[in-house]
Amino acid sequence: MFIATTSAPVNIACIKYWGKRDTKLILPTNSSLSVTLDQDHLRSTTTSRADASFTKDRLWLNGVEEDIKPGGRMATCIAEMKRLRKELVENVDTSAPTLSTLFVHIASYNNFPTAAGLASSASGFAALTASLAALYALPSPPTELSLIARQGSGSACRSLMGGFVAWNAGTLDSGVDSHAVQIAAETHWPDIHALICVVSDTKKGTSSTSGMQRTVETSPLLQHRIKHVVPQRMKTISEAILAKDFDRFAEITMADSNQFHAVCLDTSPPIFYMNDVSRAIIAVIEEYNRVALLPENGGKRKAAYTYDAGPNAVIYAPAAHIKEIISLIAHFFPQQETFKDPFGLFGPNGIGTGSFAAGFNVNVAKTWETGAVKSLIHTKVGDGPRVLGQA
């Protein structure tokens, strides 16, 4: 029996991937860029076993066995990893055990509810790829492994690295140039924290996979975005990250989230991922930044919201502002679950009611229905996959 266990992080994009030019190989219509979140808080953990007694490849997700559809995404990833084992290990060292010929049993767990509306497929496929790479003792660097995780779920390729990660769309039909690269490690800018506002934990109506295909087929705005918007934003946000310029990072992140949702609205029939609570959170953060941008307050943005294919907000902010932002969100949006304060920002009395900077318009959120937020999760930028055990 050969066995390896790894964990892999969640990533949340600042420049969104939305649209495929090849649906089988999962090649995107534009490059994207994300922040890897700390797996001390949110992670998928995957154990892979290879044994001569196994009679087929099998998969368990959170303890429940799932079918591995022949020719499907999971089957493709497993087959690609076996191919690498053969090519890079067994053909080089002919005395190495021929693990590529054995069936595998794979068990994966998320430490967050799959239904929390967080991208569990990204951390899941990254953990699967990393765990098979450890099982097979592959010499492959993360960029090479990202080519395989990408074929499980596009956004998964960015979870193979920590810090700030770009997925270069590439131009080749084979997809060999469509991989992830690290723009900066988590140690470069550890000050970036994230607050996830879980607005709803029900499964989304339109999946990313089918939604983005409908957008490719029907949205003229997507074509404009691909050609005239994303290339410049990729460049500018990478520069902002290297310069640790949060104001610029925030401006681009929010603009790109808004354009992604505009592209969804430009799809026929339109796709709506945000709800009134999501929009009210936007209004609150925009007002928070409007006040922060006043010259007497420093003239720089202090927070950036972004939304994936669902209503939940992710707010990026420098560590120094997170306590204030949590209080602000808690003031407008009562939470259904007690805030777990992982960084110990608040005392035993909890978040409290918060206070506002001079000039903050407290009526700002009234434009929208400000319902409750289910829960708030505080985390920060983190590292790439970790090998937890190998035998």
Ligand code: DP6
């Ligand atoms: C809105 O990676 O889930 O989160 O490649 O079809 O599996 P598939 O789609 P997926 O799409 C993620 C879309 C997004 C934006 C992003 O993460 O960049």
